Each structure stands twice: as structure tokens, then as C-alpha cells.
Amino acid sequence: NSSSSSSSSSSTAGSAPKAGGTLRIAGVVPAAAINPLTVADEGGLTMLCQTGEFLVFDDPTTFLVKPMLATSWKANGDGSVWTFTLRPNVKFSNGQTMTSKDVVYSFKQQSDPKNASNALSVFTGLLTPSGVSAPDDHTVEFKLEAPTGNFPWLISSDNYNMIIVPDGTDFSTWEKTFIGTGPFILTKYTAKVGATFHKNPNWWGGQVLPDTLQHIFYPTQQPQILALQSGSVDIVNLIVLQGAQAIFNNPDYNILVNHSSQHRQLSMRCDKAPFTDKRVRQAMALTLNRPEIIKALFQQYGQLGNDSPFAPIFPSTDKSVPQRHEDIAMAKQLMSDAGQSGGFSTDLYTEVYQEIPQYAQIIKQAGAQIGININLHVESQTAYYGKATYGNSDWLDGAMSLVDYGHRGVPNVFLNAPLTSAGTWNAAHFKNPTYDSLYKQYVAAVDLSTQRQLAGKIQRLLLDETPLIIAYFFDGLSATKKAVSGAVTTAMGQIFLSGAGTV
């Protein structure tokens, strides 16, 4: 409600930012080494995109892919072979010129199962190292395992690991150099403390405004907010509402808002009584008062979820599918139809992460309304994920399990791993042949109307089956001082600062 909140990701507060000077950015401590293969957290991926760039860029406002290191791309008829043309005269920060060899190397490494890359979550079933080839110095060709219409999104900046590095790069020591093609060059990186970058005078994109970037790492959000308030940083990248209310209600700060597809999945084991009965699952879904939840947890920065991963931001989402609302009477009816009028006890496993513990408590209270007694197990993330394989993970094994999903530009990952019969993160143990085939069709569909039509079918199916409860999607938020403009952020946590500065 405050005038300071802009709903655009790039804050342009009237006048254009000035060149020069230092921008100080508060970020979270990278959870691990900055290895482009293995980075899987916000702190790490923010670091990657300071010097690293992608073939294409997923624009956080339009959700359309834009050229970055590739200038154009095209697919064959069924979307199984994609050809990208590279931008000429792009130089790495070590002076070397980028060619298709570098791109092929980057992709082969990232898609090689041996490397245990984080990008495998996208590439598994989609791309193998042998599918990547370079017909010439400026062209790269991808032969896909399965036809995929959204392929450019899948290798765009959304796939944050997928930066292009020089051929032969040792990923485990990349942290020492941060070699990339981007607008900034590493000055110094100190684990757990921070990193500084200076501008790349030879950047293909033209002028870089800030002379220096100073990233400072904080373990949690509170000190970031305090630092912003005390003026010791200019930007806080990625914040959540909890604990940051002071910034949100203050005109001295800009809030950068990116609508996104990030959400929480509450899975119920479809293979284990009592959740084997879909009426029980539906009943549970009907207990949640979603608008109230969003208001309590996100104020205006959330959108209703309809128990399927099709977020409002996806162009393919079928908005005509009716929204599920709280209906306790109906829920009770369903429970008694399922022979569960007396209620039951069950366990919900989840992680300590952002608003999840609060959400879990709301779920517990909601379930209690229809006699479902939910015992909460709010665990540290390591304990919760366990080995992340079936049988070794509270996440995947719990009767109910509440997990976080970050932003993706297209719903492919959301539709695959947690929902397909062969999905690796299918915490709901949902096995539905109809769904599986709908999923395949959807992924292969190249044009938007087909996609939307299939999406509608999937949405209806999931609403009926309710293996997952997705009550909301919420915005990616960042904050800057009033005087800072031109910062581009994504809901995932990337921040692009080549055009940012104080006005």
C-alpha cells in the first residue's frame, strides 16, 4: 500500500542512474563453495551471475527469453533439435574470445551425470553430453532426449548453473577466478565474508555503470535489513516479508517485486492410508483459507495457488480452471464419505526455511478443523532432505511433507520430478498414467495454445487427485535505498547490476 513499492523488477525512479561509484549489496552467505556445477543456493547463484552469463536471459517482467550470449535460436519441427547462434566477439575476463567450443564444454560438463551437477535436475531426461555439438565456431546444436518446446527457458538464466565458462575450466577452482563473460570481473572473493568485483571495460553489452560492486554476506535476513537501515548497504537482494516489515512500510526504500512461480508443495502419500483415498486429500485441501494465509504470510505479495504448479505467471496456465476455496462443511462431508469422520493422526515433515514453519503451523490448525491431527516435524534442512532418495529422506518418505520450490521460468521441472511416476522427488508417491502421458505431451508441445490446452487438463486432473496442495505462489522481493535504480533482479535471487547506480 505504500507508494514506495513498485511492482517492477527494475526500479527506475524517474531519473537515470549515474555512472561510477560503488554499489554495496547485502546477500546471504553462500552455503557452499562457488562451483558452477554444484551451486544450489541463493547465495551461490547470486555470485555466479555477477561474472557468468547464459545463452539466453529469461526476462523477469515479461517471462520471455531474450538473447544474451546467443543472438538467435530455432528448433526443428517437433522440438527435438535446437540450434543456437552465438554472439560474436564476446571476450572472457581472461581476455580469451568465446567460441562454440566453450559453450559445448560448459553444457557437456553440466549435463554429465558423472559430475553430479545441480543442473541435472533440468537435464535428466532432456539432454546428455553426447547431445551437445558445435557445427561451427558460432553455432551450438542440442539433440534432446525428448522433444521439448520450452528448451530455451530451460537453458536460460533460469537454469542458474548454466553459465558459460572457457573450455577446460576446472569447476572446483572456479571460485578463485570467477572467469566469465559478464559485465564484472572478480577483485576478491572471501568465503563467508563477501566479494568485490570491478567493471569489465570490454563487456559486449556496452557501458557498465558501477565501478565496483561490493557484496557482503549475511547469515540471515535480520542483519541485512539492519545494514540497509543503517546505510551500510545499498541493496538487499532477496528478502522475505517476515522480519522486514520495517522496510516495507517505509518510503525511504524501494521494494523490487518479481512475480514468480516459487511456491510450497504440501504432499500427501497417495500410496499410504489414509491418504490413498483422494477424498481425504481433497478434504485436507479444502481446509485452507488461502486468501487469509497469503495475507498473513505475504501481505500483498502472494497469489492464490490452485493445487497445481501452474503459477499465474506462466503464459500456458489455464486460468479458467475454477479456484479451490476453503469449505469446511464439504471437507467434513468428504472425510465421512471416505470413512474418516472420526479423523486420524498423521505426521507432517518440513524444513526450517523462510515462512515454512509458520505455514506448517497453519496447516496443523486447519487440519484440526476436520479431525486430522497433524504432528509437526520441523527439521533443519539437512535433516529434512536426508539423502534425498526414497527411503532415506523425511522429505520423500513422510506421510505429509511440505517442501519449498524456487522460481522456474517454465513449469517443466515442477511437473516432472514431484509428479510423474518416475519422478525423483515424488514425495506424494503419485502414480497416474494419465498424468504421465499428459505431462509428456505438454513438454513436447511447442506452441502456446496447445500448451495451454494441455495445462488445463493437467490442472483439472491434479485438482481432482490432489496429490499436492499448493496454496500460494509468492513474489521474489528485494529492497534498495530510494536513491538506487536500475538493478535487475529475478525471483530466483539473481541480481544484474550493469545498469544500476544512484540517481
Added chain:
Amino acid sequence: MNALPAAEAPAAGAIDAGAGQARRELLRELLHSKTFAVGGVIVAFWCFCAIFGYHIGPYGPFDQDLNSVNAAPSSAHWFGTDQLGRDVFSRVIAGARTVLVVSLVATLLGTVLGTILGLVTGYLRGWVDETISRFIDAVLSLPLIVTAILVIAALGPSNVTLTITIGLIFAPLIGRTVRTAVIQERELDYVTAARLRGENGVYIMFAELLPNVMAPVMVEFTVRLGYAIFTAATLSFLNFGIQLPTPDWGLDISQNFSEITAGYWWEVLFPAAAIATLVIGINLVADAVEGVLDR
């Protein structure tokens, strides 16, 4: 052969009143001490809350009102509401239970184990004592919280782990004090007398020595109870204890501490004040008990 008269005592009437009187005397002295009275009232209040707290608050400790989250103290919510719209007052009242149960059980466990440890090491001395003492030294070279973190990180957080961990860490601490007392005590002649009538070690430790080191054990118990609350609350603040959404002061503070920058101080101030009164109360009691028993 009856030349000697019995040792009659004119003042014997006064002496005769029995052991009960000594105890009553102690109790009277305790009750007369102001510290004890103040501490006792506070502790009694929280014990009452621990037993009935879930039912006497104006709201249920779990009742959410998502339409009035983070509401400041008002006549409807004396202590305000938290981020899920729960009544902070009702949660504070109910929150006494976990911390009191955990610390009481942990302290009991620690006292029993520690007393045995102290008796055995103090009485046997020699290599048993040496070995155990080195081990205890090693454990005690880590701050309590760090040891607890190590153990709980290994075993996974839960109230049971928390209780056992605190109890186990307290055992050597209490054991040390008891050992010191036992070492002094075992030099006394009544122990020699017991050995001279052929008593075995177990009898001497538990029937002869134990009753005589009960005073330090009692003092340790009350003092440690204060520490147990301190530790239990701290560990639950560090998220090593009870599960959400159980009302628990430490946990509630940790859940809401990040909110204070937004000005929602009531969500942490009142649970903190609850802990403060309880620990101070227990310590006042402990101080009084120590003062009376040490004499």
C-alpha cells in the same frame, strides 16, 4: 559393680524432641527468609501454570487468528498476538510446562547420576577416580551449550534428547561437587568404623556416606535446576528442543526475534520476561536453600 550413675541429662528434655524438630527448624528458617518467600511464590506460580496453563489462558495457546497477526497489546490481547495471530499471553502461560518438565526431569536425572558418580569416584579414588575424572574434565572443558549442540546435532533434536543431554551433562558437574564432599566425608572416623565392622563398599557409599552428603546434593539440585532452565530455554531458543507449535518460551522467542526490527517487541519481550522471572525465582530459592543447608 554399679558404682557409676547413668549419664543423666537435666537438659535432656530439650534435646529429646527428636530429629523431626531439626528438620522443622530448617524449614522454619527457610520460610522466614525473604528470598525464599519471593522465589517460592514465583516458582509456585509457574508450576501452577505448567499444570493448568493450557486451560486457564483467555485463548487456546494454539488458536490462530490470521486476520489479526502481530497485533500490539490491547485489552483483547494483553500481551498482543504473534505472527500467526495467536494470543501471546495464553502462550506464555502455557509455555511454562515444557521448560519446567524438561528441566525438572533433566536435573533429577543429573542429580541421581551425578550423586552415584561422585560417591563412586570420591569413595574409591585410585584409578577409577583418575580415569573418570579425566573423562569428566574433558567433557567439562566444553561449555555446556557446545556439548549439547554436539550431542543433539548427532542425535537429532527432540525434547527427550534435550532432557537426557542436559541430565548427562549435569551428571559430571554434580558428580564433582558430590565427590569433593565425599572425599572430605570419607576421611571421617565413622567410615573407618564401618570398615572395621566389615561393611562393603556399596553399603558404605550408600548407607553411610550418602545421607551425609545429602545437603550438598540438595543444594546442587536447586542450583542446577536453575541452570537446567537456563540451558533448556537456551537450547530451545537455538531450535534444539521442542517442536512447533507447542508453546515454549525459548522457541517462541527464536520464532519471533527477527520481528523485533519491525517493532513487534511484545512477541519476544513477554516470553523473555517469563523466563527471567522463573530463573530468578528458582535461583532465589536455591540461594536460600544453600544459605540454610550450608550452615
Added chain:
Amino acid sequence: MSAEAVPAPDALDVRDLDIAYRVRGSDRSAVRGVSFRIGRGESFGLVGESGCGKSTVALALVDYLPRNGRVTGGSVVIDGRDLRSLSKGELRRLRSRTVSMVYQDPSRALNPSLRIGRQVAEVFEVAGLARAEAVDRAEQALARVRISDPGGVMGRYPHQLSGGMQQRVVIAMALAVEPALLILDEPTTGLDATVEAEVLDLVAALREEISTSLLFISHNLGVIAKMCDRVGVLYAGELVEEGRAREVFDDPRHPYTVGLLRCIPRRGRLKDAGWLDTIPGFLPSPGTQSAGCVFADRCGLVEDRCLAEHPPLYPIGGGRGSRCHFHERAASLPRAIPRDLAEPAPAEPGATLLEARNLGKTFSFGGSDVHALSGVDLELRPGETLGLVGESGSGKTTLARLLLGIVEPDEGSAMELDGELLAGTTQRRSTDQVKSIQIVFQNPDSALNRRHSVRRLIGRSLSKLAGLRGQALRDRLLELTRSVRLADRYLEVRPVQLSGGLKQRVAIARAFAGNPRLVVCDEPTSALDVSVQAAILNLLYELQRKEGVAYLFISHDLGVVRYLSDRICVLYLGRVMELGPAASVFSPPHHPYTEALLSAVPSLDGGESDRIRLDGEIPSPADPPSGCVFHTRCPRKIGAICETTEPPLDESEPGHAIRCHIPLEELRRLQAEPTRSVPVGD
């Protein structure tokens, strides 16, 4: 030494002094109506059993009562100045110039973290001297108390000095400014008799040098008799008798004084001569108020008037006073116990009960070997009492513990009981052997488990040692408690509620539970007041006559040892110096060490005077002297042989052995010689 000759104000004038302690919110009177005066240069003794208020009076004189103590009435005038009228500064000046105090336990009276020199010099600095001068004077002061190396001692810390030396330092500080009044509160309690003698000699000698008045407080009548011109007897916070020391002790005029003197086995008293007398009953508990005489309920002469009317201090001529309505009859106080023994002692069978050969014990302590006991040969016959004497650390307790099997003897030691081998530890002894040898400890407080009732204390021993159960146990328990003269109603009581004497009775009953053959008594009465001591000694003797038990009786009160023992063994540095029948050991010729011990005892009876004194300190048993271990302190050392060759323990007369190079006849001659003057200290 005549106080009357000096005009000027009295050094101390105490009038109607009342002192109370505040306990649990109410005042508890500790001292009532005490008046006495000490003239210039006079020495006044304050004597009484423990708890009668001696220290309280002393502390009131220097205005240093414990925080809860308060003078509730009366006045104290020191050197003409009334304490009440003094400002803080004047009080400080009074303390620094006019009155000094020395009290028990010198080790605690000195600041552990300051050098001696600093502490002594301080006294002179307060008196206004410059630092350097004060240090000089301090050295002189130390020299004056016969410290041989004052310069060296100045640089030491208190813990590096022995108890005797520490007390000298304290005395040096007290006398440094030559105060008008010196208060000594049990200055020698806790010190060895030989050391005590040294300190007393020193105080006496110093008093001749500086004409200080003395207030000497002690529970030991002998010490008071030796040190004081006049004496006041304190009982339950009241001064019951006052007068010239000699006269009071020879002709007491208060029933309490009379009773007290009768309790003491005076030199030469033997057990066969009849029971010691005792004072029945107990001290009134602190704070009890009575309308009449405080001693009335224990007095054999009590009449109605005594209960109703509080007696004033009747002047009885010659500067004496007695707080008894019937003081002229005091001497006729009937005995509480008839003197005569009912039956003759049973004849002693000749067989040997216990035999120890070459008994030795070496402790390893702090890396060095402490030879607590070596080469001790002993025999004990049934029903006899062997007295064991020696200075502190001479190994008396160690010997007792070896016999009991609490401590294992060194290799090569051998013990036999009734001709059967006696193992070194209780665990390896047969139950019969274990119960045959039992002990009565010195301190009944620590000897009885505070948490057990008397019934349990004695009953457990009966079941473990005598193997009794059920009704048999109950019967025997009653029999046993009655035989130690303990009323049945004490059975359910815990030790805290018993007085010292009653506790010791419980301990004795426990020792007798298994019908022992030998009971070791390790200073069983030294924690008790004399009136209680007498009753315990009587009891021990009675039990011995009844049960035919043998005693190993340890004490450093030679009078008590003499009274009870048939034979006496003198230990020094873990070795037997002399062993023989009591009468032979106590009269010349005897070992020079025995001689020194005997002459160190301050006697109540006066007459005899200093004979020999010991030099220096007792050597450490970790590093015993070569040759005769006693040569370093022996006043009769004859030459190099003493330093090189250990003399044998020769049986010079039948049954009487002495370990000395000097032949018996020579000893007899030497010890018959008149007193030679030996300088005090080193």
C-alpha cells in the same frame, strides 16, 4: 611481680559486663554481670569449660565481637579509658598502643599472603615510625621472642614456619609496642606439650622484661596455675569464683570449682585408687535464663534458696570472691560418685593377647617416603592397659591403625592375636579377629554417622559383629546402652542432639558390640571437657573390669595416661623410646625424651619447677636424623655416638626397656640432679 606496688589506673577494669548474641532474631545472653580488674603488671587467668564465654569476654575487651554480638550492659575500662566513650580513631589508637591480643591457632592469625617482616613492621608503622625504622624494629621484636634468625624469618611467609614459630611471631607483634594489657586466649591449645611449654616460658620471660598486664584465658587449669597471679572461674557466662590462683586451686570456695578440680586425675592418681569424681549434668544451653544460681541444677549442695535467689559475688576475704550462697561449705561438696571400687580388679591371666614384631609403616607422600613407624615390638596381655604417648606426629595413630588393620603394615611386620597370625588388613582377617580389635576415636562428632540414630549406630555393629538378629539384638542393644550408662530414650536420637560425652558413650558402646578383646582408645577424651572426661575414664575402667578387655590408650595428657595405664610406651618419630610399667616410666631413671615430656606438663599442684626443655622442632619423619633419632633435640646428648649409632631398646630392668646410649645408672644420677637452667627456645 607485685601488682599492688604500681599506682596508676588499673590496666583493665571490667564492671558488670553483659554480652548477648543475636540468634534467629532474639538475644541470647552469653556473658552476665562479669566484673574483674587487672592491676598494672598483674596476670589474671580466666578459666572455664568450653562455651562458658571466655572468648566472648576477650573479644568484648577489644571491641571486636562477632557481627551478631553486642555488649548489653556494664563497662570496660582499659588503662583508664572507657571503651564506650572512645571514637573510632581513639579506639584504633587504643588497639595500636594499649591493648594487644593473641589467640588460638597462630596459623590463621597471620596473613598467608604477606611476608612475616611486613606484618610485624606494620605494627610499628601504625605507631608512627618510618618504613625503614619499622623494619629494624620488627627484626628486634622477632629477636626478642627468641627467634634465632629474625632476618631470615622476616622474609618468609607464615606457612613456612612451624606452629610454635608462628605463635612466637604473633606474640612478637602483640608485644611490639609494649601494651599495657596483653590478652592471650588459649594461646597454646592445639600445640604440643613441649611446644606449649616453650611458648609459656617465653610469655613468662617476656613479662619479666616488660611490665605488661596479662589476661590469660585457658581451659587448662595447669596452665593457668603456672601463668597467673589471680584467677577467675567462669561458668555459663558468669564469674563464679575469683581469687589468687594458688588459693583458688588449693582451697576452692565454689562448688563448681571444687567439682572441676576433683575431675582431674592429678599427678600420681591411679585408677586402682577409686573412681574419679564427676560433675553431673550438663552446662545450661546458651541463652537459658534462671532466677537462681546458674550452677544450682548440677550442685550437690543445692538448697531452695539457690533456685530462687541469684547469688552475688560474695567477698570472702583476701581479695577473693565466690558466687555461692554457701561458699563456706563448698569444700564439703559431696562426691557425685563414691570413691571406692566395689570389687577388686580381676586377676590377670598371663597369656599374651596380641604380639607385634618389627611393626613398620612407610607412607609415600609428595614423592618422599614418610617413615611413620619403624621397628616397633609390642605385647599386650588380656585386661591390661598400655598407654601410648609421644608428641604429635610420633606415630601413635599409625600404630593403632596398623593393629586395627585399617592401614597395611610394611613388609616384614608381623602381628599375632592369641598366637594366630593377624593379617595386615581387615578384609583378610577372620570375622572373629575383626571383632576382637575395635576402636574408640578421638572425636565423637566424626566417629558417629550424623544421619543414623543411636539405635542404628549400635544395632548395626551388633548385627555385623555379634551376628545378632531380632529379639536377641534388641535385648543386647538395651543391655549394651545401659552398660555405658546411656538412658534408653536416647536410642532414637541422632548424634547432633547428644553432648560430646554422650556421643563418646555411644562410640564406646559400639566398640564393645562384638565383645572385643582389645579396644584402641585414640585420645578418647581430648575433645571433651574435664568434667566429662572424668566420666568417660570411669566408664572405660568399669568396662575393662567387667569385660576383661585390654586397652591401647593413646593420649598426650600424661596425667590421664598415668591414671589409666598399667604399662606405658613412649614413641618418638615412629620408634619406641621407652616401654615399661607405668610407675617405672614416669619416675627416674627414664629416657631423656620421657623426662622432657614429663617436665613440659604444667602442673596444677605447683611445687616442681622446670627441669629440662626440648630444643628446636621435631624432625620430619620423611628424613629422620641418623643414629639416635632424638639426638637433635636431646638435652643429655653424650657425643658423636648419638649421631652415628642407633641405640638398642635395652631391657635395663625386667619389663622396662629404654632406647638410650646412656647407661641406666648414669641416667638415674643425672635425673636426680637439681634443676639446671636451660635457656628458653633456641
Added chain:
Amino acid sequence: MGLALITLWILSVIVFLAGQLLPGDPGRAILGPLAEQRAVTTLDHQLGVDKPLITQYWNWLTGILHGDLGTSYTYQQPIRPFITTALWNSLKLAAVAFLMCVPLAILAGVLAALNVGSWKDRSISVVGLSALALPEFVSGVFLAIIFGIWLNVLPLDATPPPGASPATVVYHLILPAIPLTLVLFGYIMRMARAGTVAALEADYTRTAVLKGLPRSTVVRRHVLRNSLLPTITVVATQVGYLIGGLVVVENMFHYQGIGALVFTAANSKDFPMLEAGVLTIGVVYLLATLVADISYTLLNPRLRLGGAE
């Protein structure tokens, strides 16, 4: 000294075993939950965590003895720099806490003792008791609300902006240092009070008073000399408790010290880091105890010079 080494060795065994008890798989911890099991197994082998415990312990111990604290699972970097930075930060915080509290605590304790039984004594004692009893996070909450929120005079954030002046660094450390200080304050104050009361009642003090010394001299020369000796050495052993408090305070005020390091490592199951951190804490504690022992011996003539000959 020898004893301290044995204690340290036992500690290393305990820490190592506890580290091994942590359920979880190092390879998994490094590669993250979503990694392939095959990759995890390969990595485990590379790390040597599939070897027998004894071998692992031996390697670990020899590494430590050579100054190699191992490699962090999460950061894939040598642990030592992390520990040294964190330790240095914690020492700064601890130093501020110590300097704030020790003189004050001793002063308060002595003051209470000199007025024993009076209202001054009672109020100081109650304050000390409360300070001692309050968990750091509770006093932290009070202080943060009062000084950080209501009065807004102290920064809630312990870490100053990079390149801040030493004064700013200290300024940022004040708020977190106070909760640490409070517990210590209570403890030291009570020690100082008890020691002084005992010394005041000691016979040697009576001797000094009866010498006619002015009260100030008695207190200074005779009472404090004896009463503060144990107190001062106790202060050194309190370093251990301080570290316990650091875990809480550093987390609360977001300070990158050894306490926060241990806490984070425990939560992310980075057990080489956890083991190294915990061991460091043990070493610091034992060193402090050693210093305390030595200083006690040096300051106490009875121990320095031995007994009478």
C-alpha cells in the same frame, strides 16, 4: 600440563566420535540432497570416510597435529582460515565483554562484602543473582528491545560495515557483549563477595584490625589481597562459560565468531568444521585454565614456595 594434554586427547576422541555419530553422509553433505547416490559414493571414497574409524581418527589427529584442520564439507576449503577468523572475532567480542565486566563485578562484589547485610549488599546481591541466572538470549532480548528498538542508540548488528574504524567496531560489539557480560558479572561478583566476606571474617583480618590499622589499610592490604586472588583466577576459567554464551549471542546478533561457526556447522552437518570448532573451544578453555592455574601458583606464596622445611 601433562594432565591438560591427556584431557585434550580424551576431548579429541569424544569430539571425533560425536562427529562420527552425526547421522548423515559427508559426500551427501557436500553434494547436496539432490545429488545422485553414485556421485555421493564416489566422493565418500575420495574423502576416505569409508575407511575404518581408527584410520580416520588417526588421519584426522595427525592432520591436526600438523596444523591441518581438514577440509570443510560445505565450503570445500581448508578449515583453518575459517577457524582463525572466527576465533579472532570471538576474542574481540570476549575482550569487550571482559573489559566491561570484570572491574565492575569485582568492585560490586567487594562493595557488597564491605557492607555485608546492608541494603547495598542485598541489592547488589539480587542484581548479581539475576544477572547470573538470566540466559544470554533473554537478557539479549531485553537489551535489544530497549537499546536497539525503543531508544535506538545501539546497533542490533554486531558486524560493523567493512572498513569501519576500531571505535565503530567496538560500538557494534557493545550490545552483544552485555548479555555475555551479565552472566559473568553475576558470577565474578558473587565470587568476589564471598571471598571478601570470608577474608573479612578471617583471623588474620582480626589481627590486622587489632593492630590498630586504619580500615582502608586493613581492607587493601589484608582483605583484598587474600580475597581477590581466587577471584582473579576464577575469571580466567570463566572463559569457557563465555564461549558457551558466544554461541547464543553470536547467533542472536549475527556475528561471525566461533560460536556461530560451531552452530552453523552443526546445523549443516559440516562435521570436519564442527569438530575443529569444538576442539578449538576445548583448547581455548584448557589454555585459559592453565593460565589460571599458573597465575594462581605465581600469586599464591603457599603454592609458589612450598611448605615449611
